[in-house]
Amino acid sequence: MTEVFIYDHVRTPRGRGKKDGSLHEVPSVRLAAKTLEAIRDRNGLDTKTVDDIIMGCVDPVMDAGAVIPKAAAFEAGYSNTAPGMQISRFCASGLDAVNFGAAKIAQGADDIVIAGGVESMSRVGLGMSGGAWFMDPSVNFPAYFMPQGVSADLIATKYGFSRDDVDAYAVESQKRAANAWEKGYFKNSVVPVKDINGLTILDRDEHMRPGTDMQALASLNPSFQMPGEMGGFEAVGIQAHPEVERINYVHHAGNSSGIVDGAAAVLLGSKAGGESMGLKPRGRIKAFANIGSDPALMLTGPVDVTEKLLKRTGMSLADIDLFELNEAFAAVVLRYMQAFEIPHDKINVNGGAIAMGHPLGATGAMILGTVLDELERRDLNVALVTLCIGAGMGTATIVERV
Secondary structure, eight states: OOOOEEEEEEEOOOEESSTTSTTTTSOHHHHHHHHHHHHHHHHTOOGGGOOEEEEEOSSOOGGGTTTHHHHHHHHTTOOTTOOEEEEOBTBTHHHHHHHHHHHHHHHTSOSEEEEEEEEETTTSOTTTTOOHHHHOHHHHTTTTOOOHHHHHHHHHHHHTOOHHHHHHHHHHHHHHHHHHHHHTTTTTTBOOEEOTTSOEEEOSOOSOOTTOOHHHHHTSOOSSHHHHHTSSHHHHHHHHOTTOSSOOOOOOGGGBOOOEEEEEEEEEEOHHHHHHHTOOOOEEEEEEEEEEOOTTTOSOHHHHHHHHHHHHHTOOGGGOSEEEEOOSBHHHHHHHHHHHTOOGGGBSBTBOHHHHOOOHHHHHHHHHHHHHHHHHHHTOOEEEEEEEETTTEEEEEEEEEO
8 A cells, every 4th residue: 555644744733613713704615725725835735636535524604615625626726636625524624624534645645735624603603503413312322412511511411520520631732722822832834814905814723711710610510410311311311321420520611622713734645745846754654543432422433443543553652752632521631541551641642622722623733733643742653643623433543753
């Protein structure tokens, strides 16, 4: 199989996913186009050489509908020969777009692929695309459907994480993200979003609250107790996991991922493709995997897919220098660390979605880029990137620094 290299990656800042967020007036297609423009301009890319543009988008409707990567290519001024497609595997869509592009290159079908994702959550609300998973009883009964936050609280209860545990993790995420921005760790990968006059709209993640402390978080009420107790979803969770007598509700807005807008793009290619552009590879896609997991716990898929991927590659946890796991909820990361006895100084070292936000379709590509930058900064070699996924799934990718 052809080796697949990472030649570059970029992302936009993450804007608050509300009407008063800085990126609210920027449609999804424009966010995606900004990353395509940056990838082209930074690398002197002849867009006639681009074999495909693949982007994750979880709710591809309204502004974000109609094959948004191709629309973004038009707006970015790419050659008409560059095709586009959008995919969705919920929160892992951006990473799966990278994996899909890597598979095409490895198989020999393509030489140059731009992969990533986009989500404008302030313009296209969460769940706007609908779906049988949560709307059709013939599906949501066997799937033990419940809101993800209730599943996160079920995980915290089952595996023994207290309110203090999840809050302490959230405080640390904020501190790490603030430190990364202060030290300039993101400066080479974050491209500012500008208006048509060239004026900067946003050049920094705006969801962060670096002053967050345990006292501030203690004042927040649990977000998912009402749907759990009054909506009947706690009974669903206990039916699936009768060893849990009642759910302890510990998650809230401060220890859960932020709703934000953003986009990301990763430039992938074969050795020949990179040489044709005169580019030096920065990383290599070593392996990736997907898996279905417990649908009631829903968010423990990263544990299962990591086990699958390590077994498939013949690698061990000791071979991984850094881990990057999307911070959908604090308990997701705490369970992953608990399952593999991973020290906190090896995972999400620059904070994550609790501090900076989770633009659903883009996040996987964003965190892959973040950890590649960190491998370079620390002079390390191997990282594992993974995300939990709605309906009980997991995606993981191993990248090597070149």
